[in-house]
Amino acid sequence: MTRKLIKSVINIENKEHEFIGEVSLLEQETWGKNDTLKIIGKEISRIDAVDKISGTASYTSDINLPGQLYGKFLRSPYPSAKILKIDLSKANALKGVKHILTYENTAKYKWYYETSFLLDPIVRYEGDEVAFVAAESEEIAEEALKLISIEYAKLPFVVDTEKASTEKNIKVHNWGNIVEPSEYKRGNIETGFADADFTIEDEFRTSVVLHNPTEPHCSVVNWDNDELVIYDSTQAVYQIRELAANALGIEQEKVRVIKKYMGGGFGSKLDLGKYTIAAAIVSRELKKPVKVVMDRKEQNLCVGNRPDSIQKFKVGIKKEGLLTALQLNSMGTVGAFPEGAGLSWPAKTMYKCPNLLVNEKSILTNAGAARAFRAPGHVQGIFGLESLMDECAAKLNMNPLEFRLKNYTEVDPVSNQPYTSKKLKEAYKKAADLIGWEDWKAAGSSKSVNRIGLGMASQIWWGGGGPPAHANIKLDKKGNITIYSGTQDLGTGTYTFIAMVASEVLQIPIERFNVVIGDTKLCPYAPVSGGSMTAPSVSPAVRDAAERLKEKLMDTAAILFDEEKNSIKYSNGFCVNSDGSKKVSLSEIAGHLNEQDLLIKGSRNENPKGYAINTFGAQFAKVEVDTLTGKVTVLKISASYDIGRVLNKLTLDNQIRGGIIMGLGYALMEERIIDENFGKVLTTNLHTYKIPTMMDIPEIVIEIASDYDPMISNTGVKGVGEPAIIPTAAAIANAVNNALGVRIKSLPITPDKVLIALYVSK
């Protein structure tokens, strides 16, 4: 028996999920350090690069099916209203309009955890879906939207998080504005504060931010007889298959989801879109393909965001620097439908603190619903916690790094389990050396117009991945090798690492492998590409498949040579017999096989029991603040991580740097702004919603502190996508405080906040 069925629990994007699935029992030893390997860990150019640099890569928004219709949503202009009357007569009369869905003529497809419908007579945020038009062209569809006449009864609304949390009269849903408040306790908070030499109370805030991947959300759907084919710009082909089948009430096997290339997701493309289902309904009715592409405004209103946060802390510390108690009350808005705005995992797990009390609330407001956004919760939570840790260190006149080291923990404080690996101390040292931390001085030491500051922050996340995750490897009679896995490449390099892992095992060039992913019909199950779990889940399955293929090749060679299997040696794509007199290549073996194709299934192993699996890291920032204009310039960021084994140095560097720059945007410029008088979002385009450009990029230096995780899998890989963004904003905020001697306690740190803090509030 080389497989078994198990149940596993994995934390994905801050939520625990249970899976039942098969795992591999083959105990391949984890590879040694990367310098003993030929391909893994090297700088390997991505295998999909030529498609991308030539513009020939086909994205979902580039797909056009013959005879397709174009779909567009009419969206509510009001943050809260009831639809009284719908008049479609003018729109239906427009030439080229083929179908219009409204709540009146459409079944009640449940949405948002059964708190609403695909089309609901109550609209709860600006952008909420009101009607769906399918027409012969995008232009006609847009024209038709203007011809639909809707009579609304405007309802009172609330868009401010704090206000909504106490509001008695204005309720986003009739059951209230607060989603499942949660409490966490450890030790005894009162005793903890009693033990402290000092207590500090402080409050930190962050803004709602928007994912803004460059490719808008889009789907092209078509019914092929009774099979629904969905081309979707998604991070999760299997999850979309399940959600779409459930939404439509059909068998999952009748849905095929395909995604080859996509223009980024960052969490916003983990969910099923209303546009996908509306298109499927119309497509089924009219027997034509339907294409829907969001525009940038829809993107910024309707397909997710990171909740804001208000984090109230009380912390107790001993004179020598030990944390005795930590209390956190936090809230954040999840928009108009139930989601989670929790952010306390860093407070619970980053440091050794015996007494903890956490209360968290997710607040409903009349705005677009939240969705997982690159390390949901942790990005907000680390900003608050790490700002607070700096305040503690300052209270004790202690170096911030020294303070953190005093509270370092060798076991997961929640489960009391040891880690499979934790190289955070090493990461601190490397990142500190890279920034020149020995130059650190207490906050506010500089009095010049342009002030330099240094700051740091720590990082923790999950990212161990887990089963079920499968990869099939197929060898055909001509010796072509194809690897299939139901994972996806968001641009992060999945195609490339799959070929690299197989190449390492089978010792033949990367170019020999054809990689097929992102297709539920062709590929075996693999998890969503979220939670930094793609590489740690999929790479072991690929290695498992490749090792099993190698075994099979050696078995076949043994038959061909008429020798015992254990006398056969495998090397560089050849099997050689015991005395070296006979040699047969992988392609030749394939030719000898009477089976047309050799199809071998590889699977990820079970995670080790009794251990916590986490990624760790630290970032240090050097900033310059112009006290005349309030402008903050980040000069340098250093980063070091324990993320297990590096698969591909080039794509790893890109992931980390991309995360840091997204974190820089979060720290300095990104925020969704809503006009409170009208409940309308003011930042719906890329002009008003600012993301970093080429000119905002500091020097970034990276050193990886880990060789590989010795326990989790045959590749020892942990994820990096989310760890990359987590500490950046906190490190920058701490550096700004270090430069000015004044702390900006809310993100983003825009020039106005700096000037006001310097000249008005003091």
Next chain:
Amino acid sequence: MKTTIKFICNDRVISTNIHPAVSLLDFIRKQEHLTGTKEGCREGDCGACTVLLGELKGNEVIYKNVNSCLLPIGDVAGKHVVTIEGLNSDVLSPIQESFISETATQCGFCTPGFIVSLTSFVLNTNHFTFDSAVESIAGNICRCTGHISIKRAVSKMLTFIDPVFNGNRIEDLINKNFLPKYFLEIPVKLKGLSSETYEGKAVNSPEFVISGGTDLFVQKWEELIKTEVSFIPPSGDKEKIRVSGNFVIIKANTTITEFKESEIINKHFPALNEKLKLFGSLPIRNRATLGGNIINASPIGDMVNILLALDTKMYFIKDNGVRELPLNKFYLAYKTLDKQKDEILDEISIPIPAEDCLFNYEKVSKRTYLDIASVNSSILLAVHNGIINKINISAGGIAPVPKLLAQTGEFLLFKKISTDNVSEAIKIAMQEINPISDARGSADYKKLLLKQLIIAHFVTLFPDFVSIEELV
């Protein structure tokens, strides 16, 4: 009048009767199925739709990178459009090679735009430096890589270039595989087209006369494709920027890039070149015009703020008549202009400042580049023996219209440059302004910021005469 729009797209001549306000982006993606050009934002903010636009000047074609989402197809008539597909050939270009070897592509959606913009850079620049290459892609946004691998690719690309071109740059670039061979035939092909160039619809009184359109197509493109539009015709042989007596005369349809790179402007206004990098992004500067920025009447327009301080005068034409108006009298109220509908802004004039005149421009926005100011301010002044004998200070973002701070200027005129006088001037400036709170900042902040910018002017120009510590 010819109403068929003819142009060359990559290596093919295209002929279409589509509405002239349809965006080039929609045309190439939907009609021509050239899907390498991506739609990211449709507002000129992301650069995913960047294409090259080549215009015949004499026997040469001059190429610029532009945002195809904001480019009406009527304005492409007689020109050469190059999409990413039009840069591909049997071999990869050194730019593409560099992007591969440095993994400067991640999700890849923005990549074609970067490749096109860098191709425009090698076609145009006289400064093959890393910084100017990076500036050329400041209008292209990547959300995945953090831009650093792209910067590495830029460095690598530069190693393929010998900055000295032997004669024809396009030939050289073809020989080095930066461009496919068909580029050589384009000038002749374009000349063939020019005799039958589209002249716009025969419209007597068009609803919109378009000059650039980089803001108009953001605000009103749905309206534009349903109405009559015409385009400011080319200026013919007349130079767009010329010197006449003590004035520089500039055609209203001069692009910001043409203005920024003009020898005349750089000679008489040397401080401007660096400051104009803060205007939009290169593809926007390549299309946006001085006239457009003036008529657009944004209270925080960069160009208007600068022109106000430079004593600019405007010349409108209507039925062969010409009307002259100082720019500071043009804005009556928010987006309300002293201009009749059928008047067209033809030229502006700027007096050439005396040699000892100093100029400074300050702008603060949430993002340094590719952003609109929260507050901006320009200053032009001349000082003799420590006494100010000429001064203009303009400010934007602090009133419904772009403003010359007349009383502030008047106070400082004939005064010494000193901490006390600047401090007093700031008090007067605060009385002259009336900002509102909006997404770019609160009213109080904008007042504070203008104060800081006035201090910044004097600290920058006269660091030895004023004390920053006392002023703040």
